Amino acid sequence: MTARSADPTAHGSDPGPGGDGLPAAGPAASGLRRARRAEQLAQLLQRASALANESADTDTAFGQAVRDMCETMVWPAGQALTLGEVGQLRPAGPVHLQDRRHARSAERLDEIAATGGHPADQVVASGQAVWIRDLDADGQDADAARQDATGWLGFPVIADGDVVAVLQFISDEESEPDEDFLQTVGAIGRQLGVLVERNQARAGLENLNEELERSNRELEQFAYVASHDLQEPLRKIVGFAELLVERYGDQFTGEAAEFLGYVIDGAHRMRQLIQDLLAYSRAGRRRPHLGPVELAEVADAAIADLQTAVEESGSAVTVEDPLPRVHGNASELRELLVNLLSNALKYRSDSDPRITVRAARQPDGWWRLTVADNGIGIAPDQQQRIFEIFQRLHGQGRYEGTGIGLAICTQITNHHGGRLWVESTPGEGSAFHLTLPPAAELSENSDG
Ligand code: ADP
Secondary structure: OOOOOOOHHHOOOOOOOOOOOOOOOOHHHHHHHHHHHHHHHHHHHHHHHHHHHHOOOHHHHHHHHHHHHHHHHOOOEEEEEEEOOOOOEEEOOOOEEOOHHHHHHHHHHHHHHHOOOOOHHHHHHHOOOEEEOOHHHHOOOOOOOOOOOOEEEEEEEEEOOEEEEEEEEEEOOOOOOOHHHHHHHHHHHHHHHHHHHHHHHHHHHHHHHHHHHHHHHHHHHHHHHHHHHHHHHHHHHHHHHHHHHHHHHHHOOHHHHHHHHHHHHHHHHHHHHHHHHHHHHHHHHOOOOOEEEEHHHHHHHHHHHOHHHHHHHOOEEEEOOOOOEEEEOHHHHHHHHHHHHHHHHHOOOOOOOEEEEEEEEOOOOOEEEEEEEOOOOOOHHHOOHHHOOOOOOOOOOOOOOOOOHHHHHHHHHHHOOOOEEEEEEOOOEEEEEEEEOEOOOOOOOOOO
16 A cells, blocks of 8 residues: 655655654654554554444444544544445544644545545545645645644545545644555554445345345235135135035036036135135234243143044054243144144054154253154155145145145244254154244243
C-alpha cells in the first residue's frame, strides 16, 4: 500500500512537528517519537481487532474506529463513509470532532461527504490509503484561516476484495505517511472488512430464513384455503351421486352401475385426500405448547386408541420400560405414536406382528424414541420419500391410506426440534426413530 499525495509539494523527508506534539528536532527526540508512534500504531491495531470481534453493528464499529484513530493520533476530526449500491459515498455517521477548536475540520469532512466524496473517491478507485498534505492547495479554500489543520487522510475498509467504506480524517500531519503507518491502517481496514463480511453473511442468512418462513406460511395458507374451498363442490358431487343411487339405483344396470360406482369411490377418496390435506396444513400451523411429558402415559393412550386394530390383527405391542419424561406436547406425541403404530399394524407381513416401543438416551442428552415392527419393510431407495406428503409405496387395493401420516409425524417432530427417520430391511421390518429433548434439562415453563 502506498500513500498518494494530491499535493506534489507534499513529498519530502522532513519529519516536521507531528500530531503527537513532540519537538521536531534532535536525534533523541526523533527516537522517542518513533517509539511513541510504534506504540500508537500497535494500540490502534489492537483496538480495531477487538472492535471487529466484539461489535455487532457495522456503522457503530466504524464510528468507534474513527474515534480511536482521532484520539490516538490526536487528529482534529474523522468520519466513516460507506459505499452505497450505486457507488456513491455516504456518511456512516456524524463527523467525530476530537477538539472543539477545530470546528472547521468537521465542516471540511461534511463538505467532502456532501459533494460526492472527493478526495475519498480516490481511495475507492485505488483501494489504498490517500494522503493530501493541504486540502486548500488547489486554491478552493485558500482564504481559510491558516491555523486550521488542512491535511487529509483516507484509507479503505476492504471486504471480499472490494472497498466498502472509507475512513477519512483531517490531520495536521506534515509529512507523508511512512510504511509502518500504511501497514497499520491497511490492517485496520482489513479487520473492519472482516466485520462487514460477517455482518453481511449474517444478514443474508436472516433474509433467507425470513423468506423461507414466509414461503412456508404462504404454502400452508394455500393448502388450507384450497382444501377448505374444494370441500364444498365435492360435498355436492358425493351427495348427488349417492342420491342417484338411492333414488334411481335400480335404473342403473351393467356398465352404468359400474361407472357410477367409480364416481362415488373417486369422490370418497378425494374427500379423504382433502381432509388429510387440511389436517396436514392445520398441523403445520400449530405452535404447540411444550412442557414435561411422560412418554409412558402417551404410549399407553396411543395403544388404547388402536386397541381394536391391535386385537383384530393379533399383534403383540410391547412397551419397553421405562419410557422417559421428555420436553414436548402430549397430544402431538400421542398423534405421532398413533400414526407410527397404525402403520406398524397396517404394513405387517405374514409372520405374527410384533411391535416394540422403546427409548434410548443419546450422548447429547436427548432421547431417541423408536417404534419397531417385523413387517414388510421398506426398500432403501424409498426410505426418504415416504416422509413426503401423499407419497405411498403401495396402491389402494393392497393397503388403505393417503400418504399423510408420516408427513404429519415429521411436522410434529419438527415442532419438538427433533428428527425423524427410518431404518428398514425389506421383508424383515422397520424401525422408525425420532429424537426428543429431555424434560429435565429445559425449563418447565419454556415454550420451546
Ligand atoms: P399411508 O400409510 O397413509 O400410506 P404414511 O405417510 O403413514 O401414509 O406412510 C407412507 C408410506 O410409507 C406408506 O404408504 C408405506 O408404503 C410406507 N410405510 C409407512 N410405515 C411403514 C411400515 N411400518 N412398514 C412398511 N412401510 C411403511
